[in-house]
Amino acid sequence: MTRCRLCGSAALESVVDLGATPPCESFLAADQLDLPEPAYPLHLRVCTECWLAQIPPLITPEETFKEYAYFSSYSTSWVEHARTFVTDAVRRLALGADSFVVEVASNDGYLLRHVVDRGIRCLGIEPSVNVGAAARDAGVPTVTEFLGPDTGAAVRAEHGPADLVVANNVYAHIPDVIGFTQGLRALVADDGWVSIEVQHLLTLIEENQYDTIYHEHFQYYTVASAIRALASGGLTLVDVELLPTHGGSIRLWARPAEAAAEPTRQVADVLDREKAAGLQELSGYTEFSARVAKVRRDLLRFLVEAAERGERVVGYGAPGKGNTLLNHCGVRPDLLPYTVDRNPYKHGRFTPGTRIPILPPERIAADRPDYVLVLPWNLRDELVEQLSFVHEWGGRLVFPIPELSVVEVTS
Structure with a gap:
């Protein structure tokens, strides 16, 4: 680069x-x-x-997203997060039967199904053929396309301008950030709204969330850098919300520049926090690499010592972030014989690089391991509840980030 x-x-x-x-x-x-x-x-x-x-754009979105292994609907908390968002957006923007909502990277319809349920016209734009088909099967109108200026203009010409354009967990996935932002502007009505959710670089740095760095994520935003990115396509940030999702995200509310009011106080407050953390100077980044190295050492030490004691550790989840962690730490099946996942698409497959088998979740209760290493640590509350049954045989949960923690669970 x-x-x-x-x-x-x-x-x-x-x-x-x-x-x-x-x-x-x-x-x-x-x-x-x-x-x-x-x-x-x-x-x-x-x-x-x-x-x-x-990070450098060494792989293309076409290589990653034409067929995709991630289906949003398998996360109960994520579906509920989407439902709450739709409820709040309908109220905030006074959306109704005459409104039009577009979601970019709409996945399997996990969010737009709540829009459909409200009788509001909507459309998903999803590049992955397999998950887009799942959305259509669920009754969510979906086109299979990547978003750019031409796609945005074509959708607008056919369906009309959108009152709300949603882009959740996709703004980091596009190497052509300027072209993508221009596509968002092409979709949205001149007096409409764009809502973007993306992981916050502030919490990534502060909480050692380095496993969310992977090749699908081409960029990592502060509010300050997001303002500049939005402006590249003719959009202006007017409000921001801090969210707990993915370990700490920002929800950016933007409008076409000609319709935008002055930014809210919350925008200034978050910009002040980022500046205080040193994220507009190199000092905010210099210690991160050393803290990443400590996460690696602590996890490897735990796994090796557990193996030497004859204790068994298995994994829960096969998220993209887990594969960054496992590869960086050099974890192989001798230390983690398998992981499980709720997504049947992944069953019988193996994690990239580390070649750890992925099995159905029922395997944990059958094997009764001493520890379960939770790879989607961002779903901690949801998974502590889902995995409470490991208490039956004295099993414990292990979370590797922001620092290694071993958790006793109760039934």
Whole structure:
């Protein structure tokens, strides 16, 4: 990487180098285990001109998202998060039967199904063929496309301008951030709203959430860098919400520049927090790499010592973030014989790079392991409840981030 993808500056400084890993959602079938597996450098840098944190675009969205292993509806808490958002957005924007809502990267319809239930016209734009088909099967109108200026203009011409455009957990996934933002502007009505949810770089740094760095995530936003990104497509930030999702996210409320009011006080408050954390100067990034190394050492020490005591540790979940963690830590089946996942698509497959088998969740109760390593740590409250049954045999849960913690659960 020689130039910032947002402002074009060559002033890029290293934040953390995680070595080389396979793409985090490239789960392996059994007949692929003896084949070569590509790995790509995973090196986060920050632009000291616009402060956008980013990794090089070594894989394309087309490679990742044409067929995708992640289905949002398998997370109970995420579906509830989407339902709450829709309820609040309908009230905030006075959406009704004459309104039109578009979601970009709509996945399997986990959010728009709540819009459909309210009788509001909507459309999903989803690049992955398999999850888009699942959305249509669930009654959510969905087109299979990547968003750019041309796609946005075509959708607007066919369906009309959108009163609300939603882009949750996709703004980090697009290397052409300017073209994508122009696509959002093409979709939204001149007096409409754009709502974007994306992980907050502030909490990523503060909470050691380095496993959310992977090849699908091309950039990592502060509110300050998001303001500049939105402006590149003709959008202006007017409000921001701090959310607990994904370990700490921001919900950006933007409007076309010509319709935007002055930003709320909350925008200024979050900008002040980011500045106080040093995220608009290199000092805010210099210690991150050392803290990442400690997470790795602590997890490996725990797994090795458990193995030497004859105790068994298995995994729960096969999220993309888990694959960054497992590959960076060098965890193999000798330390983690398998992990489980609720998504049947992943059953019988193997984690990329580390080749750990992925099994159905029922395997944990059958095997009664001493510890369950929870890889989707961002769903901690949900999973502590789901996995409370491990208490029956004295099992415990292990969360690797922000620091290693072993949790006793109760039934």
